[in-house]
Each structure stands twice: as C-alpha cells, then as structure tokens.
Amino acid sequence: MKSIPKISETEWEVMRVLWGKSPLAAGEIIEALVAKDQSWHPKTAKTLLNRLVKKRALGYDKEGRAYFYRPLVREADCAMAESESFLDRVFGGSLRPMLAHLVERKKLSPAEIRELKRLLEGKE
C-alpha cells in the first residue's frame, strides 16, 4: 500500500504538469509552469521538483546532464486523499453538507446543475 505524500499548494501545480504529460525534463516543466503563470521563477520550480522527489511524489531518469521527471503517485489517488482531508476538516467528513453549501452559496449555472444531475442519474 503506497501512502500518498502530502502535496502542498504550489507543489500541486508542478504535479499537474507532470500528470498531464511525462516524463519531462526540468526545463520543459518550467516552461509549462511559466506558460500558465508568468510569475513562476525557474529556481523556485527547481526547488519544488527536488522536494517532490524527496517526498517520493516524483521520480526521475537521468540521461547524462538532464533529468526526466515523472509522477510516482497517481492524480486520482492524490485527489482522493485531499478530498478526504478537506471533507473531514471542513465538513466533518460528509459530502452532503458540502454540496448543500456549494449549491447554496456558489451560484451554479443551470448548465452545471443539469450536469451534476446527469452525473447522478443512473447511479443509485
């Protein structure tokens, strides 16, 4: 059973790049990050890559000079872990109050509501 390392807010952005496509060299990852958000600094990105490797959320294959990173954990598993932690913390572990809350407070578009309904169709 591989345990899911705790991934911080900014680390998630890095992971998302690699989940989208991997393996990638550090330079390519940084490019992708900067593309999404101008304010990313290469050095910062490198630090995060190192930390994620240390946490064993990423692995890499080195080819001479360059490292090619790839995820060691699946996005779905991380999402699951985060969801659990979030639900416990904020809504006492239960999905219903959260949905109720979001439906009330966020203005969901009619399209979104139909979408959610469709998701639940067929289930049960």
Place this chain on the structure above:
Amino acid sequence: MKSIPKISETEWEVMRVLWGKSPLAAGEIIEALVAKDQSWHPKTAKTLLNRLVKKRALGYDKEGRAYFYRPLVREADCAMAESESFLDRVFGGSLRPMLAHLVERKKLSPAEIRELKRLLEGKE
C-alpha cells in the same frame, strides 16, 4: 468586506468547538477538545487560541481572570473559502470533476445519492 483568515488544520478543530457554542472559557474549550480527542494537550490548545485571536478569527471578553472566546468569522464563510481553495488546487476550480471523482471512487450510498439528487431538485 472582512477577509477570511487562513485557518490551519488543527485550528479548525478549535474553531468548530466555538462555532458549536460560544462564548466559552479557555478551560471549557480545552475540555471539549480533549473529549473528542484524548491527545489534545492543554498548552497546545492555548497556543492555538492565541494564534486564532492574532489572526482575528476569534475575539474574547475578559472577565477578571478568565477569557471568554467567541468566533469573529462565520463557519459558512470559512467553509466557502476553504472550498474555493480546495477546488482550485485539486480539481481546477470546477465542481463537476470533483463530484464525478467522488461518485466514482467513494461508494456513495443510495441514500446519499438520493439526498444529493433532492438537493439539486428545484434548483435550476
């Protein structure tokens, strides 16, 4: 527009006590925390109370020796803020993938599913 302070994981447990009932004296809060989880240390709880006051998430009325704490922010507002941050980080800001994910991965009970459906009824 009062901004919502960022409340950490353990701080949430403290806040939840006060949201449940307030004002309460430090001692009563600590009692409640220990009741839920034996491993709470009084000193730790006190530290968190201070930090929450500093963050302006809690206020207090002092009556002689004792302080009576009460929330300065509403649970619903904090829940909202956390939800936003969580959705952005993990599911790219959108509710649908999260629901999809939870419906797939967590086995929602039929009762829960009906409940969710009912929630969406009438909306739209």
Place this chain on the structure above:
DNA sequence: TACGATAAATTACAGATGTAATCGAAAAGC
C-alpha cells in the same frame, strides 16, 4: 585543454504550523 554556459545540488531565510515548556501575575487558600 581551459572557459563559459548549464543544470543540478546546496544553502538561505522568513513565515506558518504542530507541539509544548517556562515565566509572570493574579486569585485563592492557609
């Protein structure tokens, strides 16, 4: 082969967090 460009490793540093211990003042008991 020495030199400059690169990429990775190491170091930096402040603020947040988890987890308390210690100090100080006030209240309560002797």
Place this chain on the structure above:
DNA sequence: GCTTTTCGATTACATCTGTAATTTATCGTA
C-alpha cells in the same frame, strides 16, 4: 500577608512552505 495554584503571556523549537540565490559539477566550444 505569604504561599501555592491557576491561567494567560512569552518563548522554544523542529518541520513545512514559499521563494530564491549561491556553489559545484558537467558539457560543449574555442
């Protein structure tokens, strides 16, 4: 009134995070 107990205030300290800069090893080039 002096002492002990209590409660709040201050201090401690390691780890995690965000955000980089500096140092070192390496590769291609002159």
